[in-house]
Amino acid sequence: xxxxxxxxxxxxxxxxxxxxxxxxxxxxxxxxxxxxxxxxxxxxxxxxxxxxxxxxxxxxxxxxxxxxxxxxxxxxxxxxxxxxxxxxxxxxxxxxxxxxxxxxxxxxxxxxxxxxxxxxxxxxxxxxxxxxxxxxxxxxxxxxxxxxxxxxxxxxxxxxxxxxxxxxxxxxxxxxxxxxxxxxxxxxxxxxxxxxxxxxxxxxxxxxxxxxxxxxxxxxxxxxxxxxxxxxxxxxxxxxxxxxxxxxxxxxxxxxxxxxxxxxxxxxxxxxxxxxxxxxxxxxxxxxxxxxxxxxxxxxxxxxxxxxxxxxxxxxxxxxxxxxxxxxxxxxxxxxxxxxxxxxxxxxxxxxxxxxxxxxxxxxxxxxxxxxxxxxxxxxxxxxxxxxxxxxxxxxxxxxxxxxxxxxxxxxxxxxxxxxxxxxxxxxxxxxxxxxxxxxxx
Numbered sequence: 001x002x003x004x005x006x007x008x009x010x011x012x013x014x015x016x017x018x019x020x021x022x023x024x025x026x027x028x029x030x031x032x033x034x035x036x037x038x039x040x041x042x043x044x045x046x047x048x049x050x051x052x053x054x055x056x057x058x059x060x061x062x063x064x065x066x067x068x069x070x071x072x073x074x075x076x077x078x079x080x081x082x083x084x085x086x087x088x089x090x091x092x093x094x095x096x097x098x099x100x101x102x103x104x105x106x107x108x109x110x111x112x113x114x115x116x117x118x119x120x121x122x123x124x125x126x127x128x129x130x131x132x133x134x135x136x137x138x139x140x141x142x143x144x145x146x147x148x149x150x151x152x153x154x155x156x157x158x159x160x161x162x163x164x165x166x167x168x169x170x171x172x173x174x175x176x177x178x179x180x181x182x183x184x185x186x187x188x189x190x191x192x193x194x195x196x197x198x199x200x201x202x203x204x205x206x207x208x209x210x211x212x213x214x215x216x217x218x219x220x221x222x223x224x225x226x227x228x229x230x231x232x233x234x235x236x237x238x239x240x241x242x243x244x245x246x247x248x249x250x251x252x253x254x255x256x257x258x259x260x261x262x263x264x265x266x267x268x269x270x271x272x273x274x275x276x277x278x279x280x281x282x283x284x285x286x287x288x289x290x291x292x293x294x295x296x297x298x299x300x301x302x303x304x305x306x307x308x309x310x311x312x313x314x315x316x317x318x319x320x321x322x323x324x325x326x327x328x329x330x331x332x333x334x335x336x337x338x339x340x341x342x343x344x345x346x347x348x349x350x351x352x353x354x355x356x357x358x359x360x361x362x363x364x365x366x367x368x369x370x371x372x373x374x375x376x377x378x379x380x381x382x383x384x385x386x387x388x389x390x391x392x393x394x395x396x397x398x399x400x401x402x403x404x405x406x407x408x409x410x411x412x413x414x415x416x417x418x419x420x421x422x423x424x425x426x427x428x429x430x431x432x433x434x435x436x437x438x439x440x441x442x
Contacts, residue, residue, distance in 0.1 A: 007422035007433060009410030010391070014252030017439035021240045023048040023072060023233035024261045025428055026171070026199045027291070029098045031231050032056045034207050035076030036065045036084070037106060037182070038226035044074040046233035050428045055094035055118075059103055062087040063114075078228050081182060086112035090151070093118040095346065095427055098172055100150060101130050102200075105176035108139040109183025110156040115144075117151035121346050121398070124149060130176045133164045137180055137188075161186040161222060168341070169314040171196040174218060182209065184222040191217040196314045197265040202290045203231075234261040234293045238401075239429050241269050241319045243439075246408045247298035248278050249329040255439065256283075257296045264292070268315030272323055276303040276330055305332030305375055313338045318345075320370075321405035324353045327373040328362040328389060329412055336370035346427075347397035356406055359392040360413055391415035400427040407436065 023046040033056065035042025047053065049072055057067050057074070064085035066077040084106070093099040093116055100116060104127075107114050117123070128148035134141050140155035161184040164177050169192045178200055181188025195216045205211050206229055210221035240260045247255035262270065262282065273280050281297040305327060308316070316323065320339055327334030342349040354366045363374040376389065391413045394406040398421045410417030425432045 007419050009407050009417040009436075011414060012250060012411050012440045014441040015246055015250045015411070015439045016254050016441065018256040018258065019243060019435055019439060020258050021235040021243070021260070021435070022050065022429055022431070024236040025050065025052060025238065026098065026197065027203070027231070027233050027261070028053045029056050029096075029102065030199055030203050031233065032060060032067065032074065032076055033102060033106065034203055034226065035078050035228055036060045036063075037081050038078040038207050038228045039080045040078055040228035042076040042078055042228040043230045044076070044233055045072065045231070047072045047074045048233070048236065048428065050430060051094055051426050052096035052099065052428060055092065055096045056099045056103070059091045059093065059099060062089060062091055076228070078226075081223070081226060082110070084110050087114050090115045090117050093122060093150070095119050095121055097122065097125055100127065101172035101176045102179060104130050104134065104141065104152065104154065105179030107154045107156050108134045108137065108141060108180045109159050113153070113155050115151055115153050122150050126344050127152060129168060129170065129173050133162065133166070133173070133177045134180060136162050136164065137184065139180065159184045161188040163189045163191070165191045167193070169194040169196045171198070171200065175200040178204070178211070178218060178220045181220045181222055182224065187219050187221055189217055189219045194311050194314050195265060197263065199263070199266075199291070206290050231289045234288050234291055235259045236428070237261050237267055237269065238318045240296060241322050242404050242408050242432070243435070244269065244273065244280070244296060244298055245322045245326045246411055248273065248301045248303060249326060249412050251300060252441075253298070253300045255298050260294060260296050262292050262294045265315055268312045269319040269323060271312060272306065272308055272316065275306040276326070277301060278303065303330035305330050305334040307335045307337070309335070309337040309370070313341075317341055318401060321349055321353050321401050322408060324357065324371060324373055325405050325409045327375065328357055328364070328409065330375045331377050332375050334373045334375070336373075337367065338369055340369040342370070345399070347399040347402060349399070349402065352395070352397050352399060352402045353405070356392070356394050356402065359394070360409060361389050389413045391417040394419045396421045396424055398424045400424045400429070404429065404432055407433070411436070411440070
């Protein structure tokens with residue numbers, strides 16, 4: 001095991017190997033939640049044993065659900081749609097926005113009072129975006145501090161179906177409303193400006209709910225009988241993204257990442273890699289538990305800048321930090337736009353990415369809804385070429401995606417890259433640094 005408290009990343013000579021990445025975080029969360037409100041046993045294989053998903057397990061245990069876990073194997077003994085019990089203590093969601101927003105939909109439909117709270121980061125993240133539609137459905141949900149953030153108090157029950165037009169393309173908002181719709185008579189629908197990831201729709205169909213989608217609109221019929229399922233969780237493309245980028249920008253790289261979730265509503269980073277000229281292959285394409293899965297083969301590539309915006313953004317919002325790192329080592333400029341959502345993630349990721357790139361010698365600037373990254377051969381107005389990209393002390397803001405993205409930058413940068421909080425990667429990828437060591441030729 002590596003000592004994550006004093007992590008130092010240095011430039012590598014080559015990356016070679018065949019790896020798997022942890023189970024998909026979105027699917028792991030949903031498997032626990034949907035299993036808990038289904039009848040019978042749900043079994044998850046490949047579960048992501050990270051801090052966020054453990055928070056989901058903890059919350060449902062506090063509501064009377066028997067859940068056993070053996071590393072990435074989880075068994076949930078469901079009690080049906082109305083089988084949850086009133087928690088005797090605050091439901092602690094930790095750092096997990098997914099837990100907070102999705103469980104709120106279930107709690108809004110459950111006939112008891114509950115309180116949700118989490119860490120300092122969660123207490124600053126916007127919850128008004130779920131409170132508004134839930135209140136439209138008749139929910140009694142309040143922000144205890146009056147700032148539309150956690151802690152939240154929910155008095156559940158007595159909901160009615162609505163047709164909600166969401167101002168944001170957010171799978172968490174959509175899922176919250178659809179889950180609340182399970183507790184309503186009739187049909188609940190959510191229309192988004194752009195289609196967000198559809199794991200909730202796919203998985204609820206597998207559990208027996210009547211769900212359908214038309215373009216950017218999802219419908220769900222209320223009061224179904226959900227039945228426990230066996231689910232194989234594929235590898236998380238958000239975790240695979242770091243090694244996809246590493247394989248493209250590192251010298252002498254040849255990597256195979258097996259069993260990656262390549263759901264089109266989630267896999268925008270693969271499109272961006274192709275747009276930038278990546279050497280990338282998709283092997284062994286198949287369907288696993290309703291999700292598209294493949295093995296991804298990447299080799300060192302000569303990349304060029306591109307524009308990332310519009311409908312692509314919801315399919316890669318979590319991958320933008322590592323896309324920005326990839327852009328720094330490409331030729332030409334990369335523009336990232338329509339991504340103001342980055343400001344309300346675990347950190348303000350626009351600021352975090354730009355500030356850390358600058359500390360490594362990258363020429364870049366923030367915009368209102370994204371950033372502009374000038375690639376490795378950038379020449380300024382005076383005709384001077386930008387300095388080589390070098391190691392630096394990375395300020396993570398305890399954001400796991402910032403830490404992992406800049407660890408990948410450190411594999412290509414000159415000198416040493418260190419981190420103020422390297423351990424924050426446990427949120428989604430506890431073995432991240434060890435995976436690097438298995439493929440890195442020092």
